[in-house]
Amino acid sequence: MSDRLPGFSTLAVHAGAQPDPTTGARATPIYQTTSFVFNDADHAASLFGLQAFGNIYTRIGNPTNAVLEERVAALEGGTAALAVASGHAAQVVVLQQLLQPGDEFIAARKLYGGSINQFTHAFKSFGWNVVWADPDDIASFERAVTPRTKAIFIESIANPAGGITDIEAISTVARKAGVPLIVDNTLASPYLIRPIDHGADIVVHSLTKFLGGHGNSLGGIIVDAGTFDWSTGGKYPMLSEPRPEYHGIRLQETFGNFAFAIACRVLGLRDLGPALSPFNAFMILTGIETLPLRMQKHCDNAKAVAEFLVGHPAVASVSYAGLPSDKYNQLARKYAPKGAGAVFTFSLKGGYDAGVSLVSKLQLFSHLANVGDTRSLVIHPASTTHSQLDDAAKIKSGAGPDVVRLSIGIEDKEDLIADLEQALGA
Amino acid sequence: MNHDAYPDNYIRGILNSVKSIAMVGASPVNVRPSYFAFKYLAQRGYDMIPVNPGHVGKELLGNPFVASLVDIGRPVDMIDIFRNSSHIMPVVEEALTLDPLPKVIWMQLGARDDAAAAKAESVGIKVVMNRCPKIEYGRLSSEISWMGVNSRTLSSKRAPAPTQGMRLSLNRMSVGGGDTAASDRAAKNKTEQR
Structure with missing residues (x-):
């Protein structure tokens, strides 16, 4: 019963x-x-009133999902977590607790294309206004802060090009602005980067990717770092003010350093409804048991493939933070010393047509819109994940027309390189 | 004691050993945190005494309110203070007049008075500040895991299904926390800024 911290595995x-x-x-x-x-009427009332720990209805909580929640909270070093149906659902639920109509949040311009769409279009209809900033220019975040700013959102490793974000520098901006820093840690997983250790207040994941890891189950999760003081200045009424839904309970006062996770559950998940299936939670939990083994293999394979591509005459450039020549390599050494992830892009000298040809000739790499699978994956972002963006925005987000994105799996690296070699060379 | 980050064994030792708890500031209003904590600790088998001069003559879940600690009229193991930080000192001073002395003085989530803590510790009383005994009991027993909370404990043992009124084992393997936890570091920084 000594207090010691066991290892990640x-x-x-x-x-x-x-x-x-x-x-x-x-x-x-x-x-x-x-x-x-329920045991009896009093037990039921206690559960509905948030007075007792226990289960009511799977839209609010489920014992299989609870294991997943505690496991990811432990891996990320947070106080609590809430599992939801998808990474997108996690983002809706988080921002619902933080923003009122007319409020703003600052987001890094380099994000998963689906997040860019969600923030630009869907959230606009809720009156949540995104203000974009450049993760390579920390001052652009400072300039974007206004009195209506309620949060800052970044990815630890940015999709699609695998750039590493300077989490500590942006957390300093967030602290100064008095708003929480939300980090999407999907592409790193807590095995490579634990954003809370670098100043994140909230971590979100698409569990669909490396955490689940086998390309078979959708899921999302929200981790509360327990670091943000929601009580100041009435800025976050969902946390600090009496909630009419619960007869006047103040969540921060009642639940302390895991109040945000509780708010996401009892105000977000309960009322918006994106519950995770317990079956998916089970599949994802099974995946997480081997996360450390898989993630290291993903990273080692990705580095070998990136090195191969750098030396290939048909390749114009490779954007992988694990390469010593990459502009994000310093940040990768600081934030992700075990490996720079397994999702990255490269561009072909032959442009758009060469990209289409490559995708059609690959035999091991699967052409599909996902990342973080045991299998190696390939996609042409400009015509798929980032197709809704205009050309300028595509280039700004790292998805120009000549760019191909890879998600490297856990096959033998020699076979992945041979597949790329035949597809590039023929 | 380092009041920024308590070792689990310190909290575990307190919750495993105390039997009676006087709750100062206990509220009969069923949406107040003190009501939640009072009810939970009573259900987990603690002998609970509500202390609140505004409610003398009434009962809280069958336990009569007393006006002050000196009115309890029997020894109590722990005093749980549900008051703001600015109201802690007089309660601690009153507690120090009790004979026998309480073994533990516990200040609720959000409440902290280092001078009052030092005074109590100087006569051998254990002090916990800015914590909730319900949350800590739920955490160390892992009952709070139903809410997706990180209990920071592990166990490979089969535990009985918790039922109403059952005492739960708090003796699971601890996996750190305290000053290893970002949440505790943030709380410490906040204290230092004051």
């Missing part, structure tokens, strides 16, 4: 899980049920 296997109290099952059971019986 031990947490990846054990955190949040214990033998099932009823059956002794050692693997986490799939609690595929919509609802849970």
Whole structure:
């Protein structure tokens, strides 16, 4: 019972899980049920009033999902987490707790194309106004701060080009502005980068990617770092003010350093509804048990493939932060010393047509719109994930017409290189 | 004691050993945090005594309110103070007049008075500040994991399913926390800025 911090791999296997109290099952059971019986009327009232710990209805919480939540909270070094149906759902639920109509949030320009769409179009209809900043120019975040700014949003490793974001520098801007820093840690996973250690207040993930890791289950998660003081100045009424939904409870006062995760659950998930299926939670939990093994192999393979591409005559440039010549290499050494991730882009001398030809000739790489699978994946962002952006925005987000994105899997690296060689050379 | 980051064994030792808890500032209003904590600790088998001069003559979940600590009239193991930081000192001073002395003085989430803590510790009383005993009990037993909270504990043992009124084992393996946790470091920085 000594207080010591076990290693990451031990947490990846054990955190949040214990033998099932009823059956002794050692693997986490799939609690595929919509609802849970109450002991009596008082127990029901206590649960609905947030006075007791326990289960009510799977849209609010589920025991399989709870294991996943505690495990990711432990891996990220947060106080609590909330699993939801997708990474996109995580972003909606987070911002619903922070923004009122007419408020603003600052987001890094280099993001997953789906996030750029969500922020630009869907959130605009809620009255949540995104203000873009350049993650390579920290001062652009400072200039974007206004009295209506409620949050800053960045990716730790930016999609699609794999650039590394200076989390500490941007967290300093957020602290000065008195707003929380939200970090999407999907492409790094906590094995490579733990944003909370660098000043993040909230971490979000698409669990669909490296955490689940096998390309079989959608999911998203929100991790509360427990670092932000929501009580100041009435700026975050969902956390600091009496909630009419719960007879006047103030969440920060009641739940302290995990109040944000509770707000996401009882005000966000409960009312917006994007619950994660317990079956998906089980699949993702199983994936997380091998995260450290897989992630290291992903990174080692990615570095080998990037090095091969640098030396190939058909390749114009390679954007991979793990290469010593890359402009993000210094940041990669600081933030992700075990590896710079496994998603990166390169551009072909033959431009758009060469990209289309490459994709059609590859035999191991799968042409699809996902990343972070055991299998190696390829896509042409300009015509797919980033196709809704205009040309200037495509180039700014690192998805110009000549760019191909790879997500390197955990196959043998020699086979991946041979596949690229035949597709580039023929 | 370092009041910025408590070792789990310190909290565990307190919650495993105290039997009676006087809660100063206990509220009969069922949306107040003190009500939640009072009810939970009573359900987990603690002998709870509500202390609030505004409610003398009434009961809280079957336990009669007393006006002040000296009115309890029997020994208490722990005093849990649900008051703002500025109201802590007089309660601690009153606690120090009790005979026998309480073993523990606990100040709720958000409450901290280092001078009052030092005074209590100088006569051998253990002090916890800016924590909630309900949350800590739920965390060390992992019951709070139902809410997606990081209990910072592990266990490979099969535990009984928790039922109403059951005492839970708090003796799971701790996995750090305290000054390793970003949340505790943030709380420390906030204290220093004051």
